Amino acid sequence: MNVLITGADGFIGSHLTELLVAEGYTVKALSQYNSFNNWGWLENVGCRKEIEVLSGDVRDPHYCKHITENIDVVFNLAALIAIPYSYVAPDSYVDTNIKGTLNICQAALENGVGRVIHTSTSEVYGTAQYVPIDEKHPLQAQSPYSASKIGADAMAMSFFNSFGLPLTIARPFNTYGPRQSARAVIPTIITQIASGMKQIKLGDTTPTRDFNYVADTCRGFLQLARCEQAIGEVVNIGSNYEISVADTLNLIRELMGSDVEFLTDEQRIRPEKSEVFRLWCDNTKIRGLTGFEPEYSIRDGLQKTIDWLVQPENLAKYKADIYNV
Numbered sequence: 001m002n003v004l005i006t007g008a009d010g011f012i013g014s015h016l017t018e019l020l021v022a023e024g025y026t027v028k029a030l031s032q033y034n035s036f037n038n039w040g041w042l043e044n045v046g047c048r049k050e051i052e053v054l055s056g057d058v059r060d061p062h063y064c065k066h067i068t069e070n071i072d073v074v075f076n077l078a079a080l081i082a083i084p085y086s087y088v089a090p091d092s093y094v095d096t097n098i099k100g101t102l103n104i105c106q107a108a109l110e111n112g113v114g115r116v117i118h119t120s121t122s123e124v125y126g127t128a129q130y131v132p133i134d135e136k137h138p139l140q141a142q143s144p145y146s147a148s149k150i151g152a153d154a155m156a157m158s159f160f161n162s163f164g165l166p167l168t169i170a171r172p173f174n175t176y177g178p179r180q181s182a183r184a185v186i187p188t189i190i191t192q193i194a195s196g197m198k199q200i201k202l203g204d205t206t207p208t209r210d211f212n213y214v215a216d217t218c219r220g221f222l223q224l225a226r227c228e229q230a231i232g233e234v235v236n237i238g239s240n241y242e243i244s245v246a247d248t249l250n251l252i253r254e255l256m257g258s259d260v261e262f263l264t265d266e267q268r269i270r271p272e273k274s275e276v277f278r279l280w281c282d283n284t285k286i287r288g289l290t291g292f293e294p295e296y297s298i299r300d301g302l303q304k305t306i307d308w309l310v311q312p313e314n315l316a317k318y319k320a321d322i323y324n325v
């Protein structure tokens with residue numbers, strides 16, 4: 001099976017690349033083109049010699065047509081994902097997330113790709129109106145990022161409805177693990193503690209999240225790709241629990257044996273209507289379709305993340321002393 005992973009240079013995409021290689025797939029891994037020929041996290045994967053790395057851009061329809069030739073499955077993960085950056089550069093989110101998804105779907109359709117797994121996000125739900133959040137929960141665009149993913153999902157689903165493109169929308173809840181960018185709260189805290197800081201600046205710590213270890217999220221992607229009944233469906237990937245950011249911080253502090261103090265940084269507080277206060281995944285659908293069960297508890301997943309981030313060669317890739325957007 002020939003698979004194309006867009007966003008393979010990123011956090012989840014690099015883990016998915018490793019999983020699919022281990023499962024015997026022939027992987028083309030798209031890294032966003034840049035003049036440094038930097039392949040992001042693909043520079044560090046053990047399977048680098050077993051994959052074909054492509055440098056390009058999902059915003060270019062010609063390029064998308066070219067890279068989807070002779071592909072059986074496309075995993076579309078390429079996206080701009082930082083919420084704060086979406087406040088100041090929303091146009092680029094439309095270009096990458098909506099237009100990029102259109103380009104991938106159009107190219108997949110024209111090249112007869114057998115399956116497309118498009119990546120959504122739990123951010124599209126906004127603050128839970130009820131919990132746990134199933135796939136019927138209303139969508140609320142609380143940030144330009146969320147709006148662009150709602151648009152991307154709608155574009156992708158329109159290709160199933162209008163043209164029969166065999167597509168599934170995978171909707172992961174918050175994912176964490178090795179290689180996550182420092183704009184996310186878990187790596188922010190771990191890298192600051194590992195760098196010896198005694199005080200850590202954070203935004204609001206009252207929101208709750210359904211945090212998932214990246215290996216579980218990637219298995220969810222793979223199981224959906226193997227499931228015929230998931231075609232034409234939106235499917236949550238999550239663990240069916242919630243934990244507050246504050247409790248997560250305390251757990252990290254305990255696991256790292258730290259006495260660090262947490263401070264509120266106004267710069268990191270989001271506008272009230274934009275902050276998503278509660279996310280908790282109802283994973284009944286994916287369990288029913290694929291038998292998916294998360295394997296990692298939050299404690300085990302955090303420990304693995306800490307073990308990776310405290311390695312000096314990994315920590316050196318993070319800028320723990322600044323606010324990473």
Ligand SMILES: NC(=O)c1ccc[n+]([C@@H]2O[C@H](COP(=O)([O-])OP(=O)(O)OC[C@H]3O[C@@H](n4cnc5c(N)ncnc54)[C@H](O)[C@@H]3O)[C@@H](O)[C@H]2O)c1
Binds near residue numbers: 008009010056058096
């Ligand atoms: N991390 C999470 O908690 C989470 C949760 C739910 C959904 N998601 C979704 O999962 C996907 C991957 O997220 P991630 O956390 O790995 O983020 P990430 O930023 O690490 O990865 C995204 C990758 O997309 C690439 N990209 C951006 N613009 C591109 C373009 N124009 N052309 C080609 N590539 C481009 C970037 O180089 C980046 O490496 C995204 O679609 C995101 O919306 C992430």
